[in-house]
Amino acid sequence: MSIKGKAYIAGIYEHPTRLAKDLSLAQIHAEVAKGALEDAGLNKEDVDGYFCAGDAPGLGPMSMVEYMGLRPRHVDSTDTGGSSYVLHVGHAAEAIAAGKCKVALITLAGRPRAEGMATGTVPRSRGGTPTPDEPFEFPYGPTVVNMYAMCAMRHMYEFGTTSEQLAWIKVAASHHAQHNPHALLKDVVTVEEVVNSPMISDPLHRLDCCVITDGGGAIVVVAPEIAARLKRPKVKLLGASEFIKTQMGGKVDLTYSGARFTGAAAFAEAGVKPSDIKYASIYDSFTITVLMQLEDLGFCEKGKGGRFVADGNLISGTGKLPFNTDGGGLCSNHPGNRGGLTKVLEAVRQLRGEAHPKVQVKNCDLALAHGTGGSLGLRHGSATVILERE
Amino acid sequence: MAETKERKLPAPATSPETQAYWDAAAKGKLLVRKCTSCGQAHHYPRTICPFCFSDKTEWIEASGKGTIYSYSVMRRAPVPYAMAYVTLAEGPRMVTNIVDCDFDKLKVEQPVKLVFKPTDGGPPLPMFTPT
Numbered sequence: 217m218s219i220k221g222k223a224y225i226a227g228i229y230e231h232p233t234r235l236a237k238d239l240s241l242a243q244i245h246a247e248v249a250k251g252a253l254e255d256a257g258l259n260k261e262d263v264d265g266y267f268c269a270g271d272a273p274g275l276g277p278m279s280m281v282e283y284m285g286l287r288p289r290h291v292d293s294t295d296t297g298g299s300s301y302v303l304h305v306g307h308a309a310e311a312i313a314a315g316k317c318k319v320a321l322i323t324l325a326g327r328p329r330a331e332g333m334a335t336g337t338v339p340r341s342r343g344g345t346p347t348p349d350e351p352f353e354f355p356y357g358p359t360v361v362n363m364y365a366m367c368a369m370r371h372m373y374e375f376g377t378t379s380e381q382l383a384w385i386k387v388a389a390s391h392h393a394q395h396n397p398h399a400l401l402k403d404v405v406t407v408e409e410v411v412n413s414p415m416i417s418d419p420l421h422r423l424d425c426c427v428i429t430d431g432g433g434a435i436v437v438v439a440p441e442i443a444a445r446l447k448r449p450k451v452k453l454l455g456a457s458e459f460i461k462t463q464m465g466g467k468v469d470l471t472y473s474g475a476r477f478t479g480a481a482a483f484a485e486a487g488v489k490p491s492d493i494k495y496a497s498i499y500d501s502f503t504i505t506v507l508m509q510l511e512d513l514g515f516c517e518k519g520k521g522g523r524f525v526a527d528g529n530l531i532s533g534t535g536k537l538p539f540n541t542d543g544g545g546l547c548s549n550h551p552g553n554r555g556g557l558t559k560v561l562e563a564v565r566q567l568r569g570e571a572h573p574k575v576q577v578k579n580c581d582l583a584l585a586h587g588t589g590g591s592l593g594l595r596h597g598s599a600t601v602i603l604e605r606e
Numbered sequence: 607m608a609e610t611k612e613r614k615l616p617a618p619a620t621s622p623e624t625q626a627y628w629d630a631a632a633k634g635k636l637l638v639r640k641c642t643s644c645g646q647a648h649h650y651p652r653t654i655c656p657f658c659f660s661d662k663t664e665w666i667e668a669s670g671k672g673t674i675y676s677y678s679v680m681r682r683a684p685v686p687y688a689m690a691y692v693t694l695a696e697g698p699r700m701v702t703n704i705v706d707c708d709f710d711k712l713k714v715e716q717p718v719k720l721v722f723k724p725t726d727g728g729p730p731l732p733m734f735t736p737t
Contacts (some may be wrong), residue, residue, distance in 0.1 A: 336679075337682045341616075348650065349650055354616065359680065362680045363689070366677065367676070369677060416680075417681060417682065417689070463699070465648035466700065468691055468699040471692070518621035
């Protein structure tokens with residue numbers, strides 16, 4: 217069974233806050249749920265499927281189901297880090313195709329900025345019973361940034377990728393973010409500014425890293441018969457895929473991500489190819505994340521990502537592959553340190569023709585959203601969805 | 607950037623499955639788990655082989671020789687340190703640190719050798735230094 221054409225994204229909402237000192241975590245989940253249901257033209261009683269990940273307070277979906285007063289007959293709290301919500305779109309479509317629910321609500325919220333979390337630069341133990349990998353990693357000081365940096369270092373060694381090429385990814389995101397009133401960073405930056413920003417962990421500079429923000433977002437995925445009676449533009453799911461890439465028992469290969477597998481599978485299910493895609497939302501925790509995923513999804517050859525992203529090729533209106541036109545995680549928003557949900561949101565805006573006019577892609581009828589969660593250099597979840605405007 | 611200050615290293619959490627690895631570390635030896643069914647060594651060590659799922663695995667002592675697969679110098683830390691993956695001569699790549707060296711002279715694929723560094727109340731950690 218395929219999910220192709222079996223589900224539609226009917227509602228989306230992104231919380232405008234980037235600093236949520238005065239909001240509770242549960243409150244943000246509820247506010248984004250309310251926003252996405254209103255966007256769809258549905259109400260809470262219509263929701264019969266609920267999806268959340270590890271950012272939701274409590275045990276799996278239970279506390280949020282109670283807090284929001286939901287009565288789902290299908291729940292899923294699969295957590296693959298920041299990629300979870302892209303994966304949830306695929307799982308929602310599967311549940312809908314199997315008749316387990318008709319209106320699936322996906323929520324994300326987080327407030328690392330209000331909590332003063334040192335997101336990227338401090339090694340973190342999860343606490344409790346250690347994972348089997350933890351004793352062999354945590355004492356050495358793996359952080360978010362240095363594990364991604366090791367991928368960049370190896371990519372540079374194998375393929376000759378340069379810091380200037382990586383910087384172009386941030387430059388493109390900043391060109392888009394200047395038009396987003398909610399973006400945390402609205403200033404356009406240059407390649408020189410990126411490579412001259414302080415080194416955090418070689419070879420990644422401060423401006424190679426995404427923002428740390430509070431906020432959240434929600435997505436409503438519905439059955440075709442529900443979508444047919446709603447007034448919003450119809451965004452159909454054509455393909456979805458997920459994968460967990462690991463250290464493979466010590467056969468570590470930092471030159472590719474799980475996108476190699478999720479891209480191929482999602483394109484095959486959708487029956488389209490990378491060159492058909494008009495707009496791509498690509499997970500952007502760091503510049504290197506984008507570069508590797510573009511290669512792995514098939515937008516360019518492995519090792520040629522540096523050349524592909526250079527010279528503004530990702531800038532909407534001038535480049536060949538407009539990406540992250542909301543400014544992405546690099547400039548706008550990375551709510552709860554989990555950027556997958558906002559990737560889906562901007563893809564839906566583009567397909568609806570509701571992106572900012574300065575970055576709206578003309579005749580945008582086919583888009584891709586991809587998420588990476590966990591650590592690119594240790595173990596990560598990958599999820600890809602391909603969406604079509606009907 | 608020369609390494610000047612010693613970092614305080616947290617003790618690894620040991621388990622019954624990996625106690626022998628840490629006991630060997632305390633004696634200055636690095637153990638690798640090898641499967642006698644498929645003949646492949648893996649890391650981190652497991653009782654059941656992650657390649658062929660055989661339970662016929664055993665400890666072997668690593669030579670202590672390796673090369674840097676990738677590294678990154680964490681500049682934004684109280685004491686900067688070099689995170690790395692080292693490819694062991696026995697095959698597996700392991701998460702580790704490169705120590706006792708000038709971080710600015712590190713290279714990918716550089717040969718390294720085993721050293722141990724003490725932890726805060728636990729067994730020492732296998733790390734590597736340029737040969």
